[in-house]
Every structure is written in C-alpha cells, then in structure tokens.
Amino acid sequence: MATEDKKTKKKFSRRKFLQRGAIIFGGTVVAVIASKGPIRRFLAQKAENMDFPLLVSTQEPSFWFEVLPDNTILYKSTKLEMGQGIFTGLAMLAAEELEVALEQIKVVHANTANGVEDSLGTGGSNTTLSLFKPIREVAATLREMLKAQAAKQWGVPVAGIKVENGIMTSGNHKATYYEISTSTKEWKTPETPELKPSSAFKYVGKDVKRIDLKPKVTGKPIFGIDQTFPDMLYAVMLQSPYIGGKLKKLNTQEAAKVNGVVKIVEDGELVAVVAKNRYAAELGLQKIEAEWDVPKKWQQAEFEALTTVGLGTDVRIQSEGSPESLLEEAPNQVFKQEYRTPLATHAHMEPHGAVAHVEKDKATMYVGTQASTLFRSAIAKAIEAETEQLNIETTYAGGSFGRRIDSKHSEKVARIAKIVGKPVHIFNTRTQEFQNAIYRPQTHHVLAAKIGENGTIEAITHSQATPDQVLGAIPANIGYTLLGADFVSAGHGASILYNIEHKSATLWQNKLPVHTGIWRSVGMFPNTFAIESFINELAHKTGKDPLKMRLELLAGNEQINQRYKKVLETLAEKSGWNQPKAAGIGRGIAIGNDRKSIAAAVIEVAIVDNQIQVKKVTQVLDAGLAINPEGIRMQVEGATMMGITAALYEGLSIKDGQITATNFHEYPMAKLSDTPEIEVIILEGHTEPYGVGEPPLAPVAPAIAAAVFDLTGKNLRTLPLKLS
C-alpha cells in the first residue's frame, strides 16, 4: 500500500496548492477551480439511479480557461469531442456567463499535463448535463474576478462595470479581458456568483452550428491518426485472429527482410513490425509466421448459448408485488416470448490507435480517448513511468461510441514506443478492429406476462442474460464481488417502466471468452428491443392499439407521467399514427426512458426484394432543456441511422474460433441508400438538460420490428431482423 499512500499525498498536496494559490495566473493563463457541490450532488443522484457509480473517482475536476491576446477565451475540455457536438454546447454555456460572443470562445482538448483530472471521462450522455451548471459557475467566477481587478485598477465600484464581448467599461474606463488578465498576478477567488436566469440566455435554446465545422469540412489534421513527430516510425501489431489465442510459435525472419522494416518488437505476447512507413509495416505483418495456441475453437451456437437466461449469476434488479407467483398460478393466462441481440462492435471509422513518444524522462501520447485521466495512469504503469512523466494529448476522435474508454491498446502502443525509443504511429487494420475489439455483449431475454380476463396486464417479468460491460474493467473481480452483475451498464434499461402492479427484472450474468464493453446506450439498446417488442406483442394479443396501450400504462400524476403523455401524444400527431397508411407500408412504435430523457419513435417500413426498408422515422425527444436544438437534431438523426444499422444489418458471428467479419463487406452498415425520411421533434419546457447522445438509439430497432409485424404478420425477435 506504500504507493497508495504516496499517491494520496501527492494528490492532496497538489489540491492544496491549487486552493492556496487560488488561481494560477501565469501571465495570460487564467484557471479557476470549479465549485464541487453541484458535481457531487449530480454524482450522488446518478449513483442513486445506478447509472455509473463505478466510473466515478472521488477527485473533483478542475476547469480551466485561458484568456488569449486576441481577447478570445480558450476552454480546455477534459471531455472528448467524438462527434457528439459537446464542444459547441459547452462553448455556448461558457459564453453565457463570460459575456462574450460565441465566436470568442475556442475549445480544445485539455492535455493531462495541464493538471486537469477527470476520472469520469466522457460517456453516458452526461457531458452537457453534468457540466451545465459547473461550467457556467466557473465562467461567471472568472468574469467576476476580471471585473474585480478592473474595479480595483480604476478605483470604481464593481457593480458599475459593464461587460460586452469581453470588453469591460465603466465611465471613461475601458479594457479587454486580456488586458486585465495580464495586469496582475494577485488574484482572489470570489464566492460563486449567482448565475443569470434562463430568461436572459443569449445562446442557450438557439440553433447553433458546430464550432468544429470548418476544420472538419476542410480536412484539418485533427485526429489521432493524423498526428506526427519528427523521425516517426510506423508499426502494426500482431494480434490473435482467434478468440483466446495465445502465441505459441513465431518466425519473424521474412518480416524483418521486408524493405522499410526497421525492427520487429518481441516482448512476450507483444509483437509488432516497426517500419519507415505504414505500407512496409503491413507487408511485414503479412510475412510473420505465427502459430496460436487456441484453448477452444468456438462455434456460433455454443458461443451464443453462453448467454442464456438461467446460466451464471442472477441478480434481481426490480421487484414489485409478486409477479412470479401470479404467473405460476395461472399458466393458461401467461404469454411468454424470447428475444436475442447479437455480439457486435463499434466500427467507428477511425481505427483504434495512438501515436506515442516515450523518452528517458518523459512520454507523450496523442490519442482520441474518452478517459484521458484513466489512460494516463494505466499507460504510465505499463511503461513503468511516473504518472506525471506522461502527457496525454487528447485528439478529436473519428467516432467512438464507447470503444475509446479502454486503455489496453494504448498501453501496448506505449510499450512498443518505449522499446523502439523513437516516436511510433500504431493503428489497427480494419480486420484487427473486428477481430480484436471490445464487443457489444450478446443478450438473451425472456419476458412473460399474465393477461387478466379483461385484457389487462396483471404481471410481467423480464430476465436478461448478458455479459458485463464495465465490471471486467475493474481490477481483481471487485466489481463482480460487490455488485454480482453489471446492472449499471449491461442491465441498464432492464427494469419495466410501465405501471404494472406486479413486475420484476432479473439479470443473468455469465462471462464470455471475449472482452465485452460499453456500446452507445449500453444495456438500453438490447433491453428496449426486448421489452418494447414484447409490449407490442402484448398489445396485439390483447387487441389494443400499441400507442394507446402505452399511454394507459404510463399514465399517472407524477411529472414523468406528464412527460410520457406529451411525448406519446406529440408522436401520434406528428407521425400521423391515427391516419391511414399508404399501401405496402407497415408502422411500428417504441419508447424508452434513458438518462432522464424520453425518446419515442414511430417508424414506417416497406419490403423491397424481400429486404426490410425503413421509409420514414418520426422521433420525439424530451431531453429536458434543449441547449442547442440543432445539435440535438443531429444526434437524433445519427442515433436513428445507427439504430437502423443495428436493427437490419449489424452482428458478429463466430466460426472455428474466429470472429468471421474481417472487413465492412462482412459487417454491412447503413448507407445513403438506407436513409429514410427523418423527422425530429424536440420537446422543451424544462430548466435543466438531460442526456441526448444515447436515448434516441434504443427505440429504433423495436419500432422497426413492430412495423415489420404490422406489414407481414411476422414477429422477428432476433437482431439483426431478417425476413427469412
């Protein structure tokens, strides 16, 4: 435990320094410590909702601004921009309290050397909602500090100072933020100022285009794969094509002879071809003769059977009334169905990788990571360096969807860079992306309901079998020991939200021989597919309209019930639910409650050449306060398209011990030709924002399945949906 003590001390003293020194104004650098109250309250609440208690560290994050000579403000984000548009939303929030124009805010990724720690990382659709208040408080604090300093210099009262576009004025006095920020090194942090009321918002609620639009449209080198160092080498790792394969025999002689190959790294299981260019590295990899010790050559059927209700550890996560005994008592009134979702992967367009330079006394890594703080400690350990010696330069990520939380790949990159002694650029081939990934778990669901004499649902039970999504990342089985099963992520959304008196949800967890992890919307994706499909089947069975049935089962006096009602009524109206359908069109509905947001979709499909084709999607999203409605629309459109891929195409299979997909031809995804008409309706009328990136994904697959049933009478209960 010696290292633990050392670490604690180090962190403690650094924190004290930050507080004592109040604000480090290194000339132009302005840094402010966030009030931690709101963050803690938020986390406590999230923990209560069982959303992500395990990913949270106890350290408070700090938030840093810098006033630049052109009087723009740099915001150094610890959160990753992976396409979700958070840089834009955060800039809008900062601009509100800084009293600057949106164009005056620049957002970059904070590097870890900056001293910012964010152990929570980026994910769970929580960035904007978790920073909603803190970033404004910090911005307001900074504004007040600058005003106080100007007041002192000018000998005028603070209250009389006006700020517009980062320029302060009082009578004949006038100065920019930058001028004042460089005028002294003595700063005091005031009490957190009161925030402006929402009625005074200048940007929040308005449609704003992405602030990273121009660099993305002109192809600027902003991604990890674009980063370079002088004298950089390129490497490709050897990775097992077999599940659980261990390297048995290796012959690298031919690989070493390839023109341009400079070194073959061999360090136990870690093998890489290092070359002057990527082409030579790939050629070298092809020349490596490797034999693998494969403990078991898995086949699809037996692999799939590992995830079956009744196998592994079971944990009850919802229990109201006595649904099991009600079901047992009246077997003739029981309706039961099973659903399955497949193993899948993230398939983000920029393959996994990093650029690293490990020197004697310091190391630098460029990587698009959702968790730079966690990466820094894990990678430093992997290269036997002190955490402080490693600087993680987070880059924009070419998609992620949960994949870039895990640091194992980057740890290997750093180890190779250390052995090579020169900067190295290492990114997966697409085949490695499929065969050496962290996978979305496969799931199996059994749902049963007791239907009363008058068609009411008296009891319902849901059993979900799923491998975990986060417990595997926690050392020494602590996660499994504490929680028994991963109800935080994999079981997210397994509980029945409908007002049925007797209901229960049970998680069955069994490990897979592959690494399973977080995938956009986590457990909400499979659980919504299973539960919403079952509800649609129950509606049919009891002769009810599926939308009206949801209205009935979600009715109540709480605020949430009012929100459900508004979402469903808006959806009915906007989708033309009660209007006749065109010939050859089927229509289906699904709803979900995720990250406090409610998302519901009505989807219309047609069958063309025996293929399901999505024609029209109407999505209604109540995500609380809509900070940037345009950004939300983009996320709903994106989630809808990803949902179409997941519903119609996506899934991995296993043969002779290998993941069979080697590239996109064996893992098809939605293309322009799969694009339906999409209408997005954002409901407003709240004071705080909820999650946006994930909630609209989950309703897509069950709504498509329901539409297919509506058209064909076939109930498809396995993803991806196939007609034959």
Added chain:
Amino acid sequence: MEINFNINGKTAKVDVDPAMPLLWVVRDELNLKATKFGCGAALCGACTLHIDGEAYRSCSIPVSFAAGKKVTTLEGLSESEDKLHPIQQAWMEENVPQCGYCQPGFMMAAANLLEKNPNPTEEDIKNNITNICRCGTQPRIIKAIKRAAQLSQTVTA
C-alpha cells in the same frame, strides 16, 4: 522507385515502393492528412480522392498508377479556405459532420458525382455514393449534395 505526379496543382516527386497504396503516399510522404484510412480494402470510401478527374479509393490504388497524372485531395478541392468548393460550402450550410472522419471521402465522392451529373436526383445520390458513415450523417449528406448542386448552378450562371 522515383514517381512523379501532380498533387493539388503542384509537382510531387516521391521515392517509394511503386506498389505502396496512394493513400499512404499522400498522407505520410506528402503530409496531406485529409484523405483518411478506414478499411484498406476500398469498402468504406474514407480515402476517396480524384485522379485525372475520376474518384478513386486510394487505399487500394498503387502509387505507380498516379505516375504522370493529376491527383486532387480535399486540400486541393477549393481555391482557398475563404473560397470553398460548393460541396464544402454546402457541407457548412447543412452542418453535416459529426465526428468528421469519413467526411473528406464523402465530399470527394460527391464532388465527383456533381462533375458528372450536375443535378442529381435523390436516387442518383443514393445509388452512386456508397461510402460509410457510422455517426449517421447520411440524411445531411444527401441534403448537402442537393444544395451543392444548386450552389454550383448559381456560380456557373
């Protein structure tokens, strides 16, 4: 082997294995990073660029094929950053990118489509462009291509 070609209006001289994919030459020898690596098998289109006015997936084209030809990457699509190509202008106006990684390939494919078919229908767009985007920007890409067609016609007229 020394290979000469024209890249974005300038002469490029590289001394590499003639079988090296043009993608890696453009990215790492010429340091033009807009052209992206996605699959290495001409399946996703992230590496799309133009050779003598035709769209190619450069991950699967050897550099020798470009010898003596005119290669254009996204960096060379517009005259300058202040005067964007209609495709880029439309991409800005429709607020298309999310992560942005696949967008250069889409823009190059779309620019080529408009060269051949200045006024494509939605079906033309859907049938001709088969690139992959995981973030789900497809609806906006379709809108942006239609808008670019309009912008191009305004410019020409």
